[in-house]
Structure formats: structure tokens, C-alpha cells
Amino acid sequence: MTRRTVTPTDVAQWVEDFHQGSGPYQIAQRHGWGHPTVMLHLERAGIVTRSTRRVVTTTDVRAWEAAYDRGETINAIAVAHDRIGNTVRDHLAPSGRLPNKKRPRSAKSLRVLELIAQGVENHAIAERLGVKKTTISRLRYETKRRAS
Numbered sequence: 504m505t506r507r508t509v510t511p512t513d514v515a516q517w518v519e520d521f522h523q524g525s526g527p528y529q530i531a532q533r534h535g536w537g538h539p540t541v542m543l544h545l546e547r548a549g550i551v552t553r554s555t556r557r558v559v560t561t562t563d564v565r566a567w568e569a570a571y572d573r574g575e576t577i578n579a580i581a582v583a584h585d586r587i588g589n590t591v592r593d594h595l596a597p598s599g600r601l602p603n604k605k606r607p608r609s610a611k612s613l614r615v616l617e618l619i620a621q622g623v624e625n626h627a628i629a630e631r632l633g634v635k636k637t638t639i640s641r642l643r644y645e646t647k648r649r650a651s
Contacts, residue, residue: 509536509540509544513534513536513544514544514545514547514548516534517530517534517541517544517545517548518545518548518550520533521545521550521552526585527541527542527545527552527585528581528582528585528586528587529582529585532582557586559590559594563584563594564594564595564598566584567580567584567591567594567595568595568598568600570583571595571600572600577591577592577595611632611634612638612642614632615628615632615634615638615639615642616642616646618631618632619639619642619643619646620646625639625640625643
């Protein structure tokens with residue numbers, strides 16, 4: 504992996520972009536650097552960026568929902584609004600717009616769960632279905648955790 508060094512010219516361009524209204528995330532994306540690197544060098548250059556915790560308003564969320572409904576990705580929305588993708592995702596999730604990432608269980612996993620419910624031991628399930636014992640243990644653990 505090639506290691507790059509931030510040059511004084513890079514920092515001068517970032518400072519200029521910041522004064523023209525670009526946020527650190529936009530600057531980082533535009534110039535191909537990580538936002539922590541950009542933030543560090545802006546702070547070293549005497550630029551005071553806003554605090555790390557910003558309030559998300561209902562107007563922000565509505566704008567994000569509209570952008571998501573138009574087909575924009577969460578990361579594109581985050582960059583356009585100078586936010587972190589997780590912030591956008593966390594505020595879009597309650598609206599029901601995001602797909603459920605849980606995959607449906609396979610037929611074999613469902614059969615393992617049936618045998619667990621019947622009280623069959625892990626080694627017997629492994630022999631009968633050709634499933635690893637660790638998989639059975641994980642499913643058994645998840646079942647117990649959900650039950651409690």
C-alpha cells in the first residue's frame with residue numbers, strides 16, 4: 504500500500520475550500536483523503552470546525568427521507584449534508600424505509616431449530632444433518648437468548 508503525505512498545498516486548498524463553505528466530509532471526498540486527516544490538518548491550520556455533536560432536526564430527516572425516496576444512497580445523502588452515514592441511517596431506520604438486512608433462515612437451519620426444540624443433543628444433530636457443531640451451538644445460544 505502506498506503511503507501519501509499531506510503537503511502544504513493540500514492544506515492550503517482544504518482551508519480555501521472550507522472558507523468557501525465546504526464541510527470537512529465534502530473536502531475529504533473531493534480530494535480523496537479521509538475526513539479525520541482533513542479535520543486534523545484544518546485544526547492545525549487554526550480552523551475551528553463546529554462541535555462534533557450536531558442536533559438533527561426534523562427538517563434534516565425529511566430532506567434525507569426525500570433524497571432516499573429519490574434513490575440516493577445513504578452515503579451520498581450523508582456527504583451532501585455533511586453528516587456521517589450512520590447518522591443518516593439511524594434516522595431513516597424508524598421510518599421503515601431501510602430494507603431488513605436479516606436474511607431468512609435456510610431450510611437446514613430451520614430443521615436444526617426444530618431438533619433443538621425437541622431436545623436432541625448437538626452431536627446427534629450434527630451427525631443426522633451434516634452440520635457443524637459450532638453452528639448448532641450458535642443457533643441454540645440464539646434461541647436461549649431470545650427466550651429470556
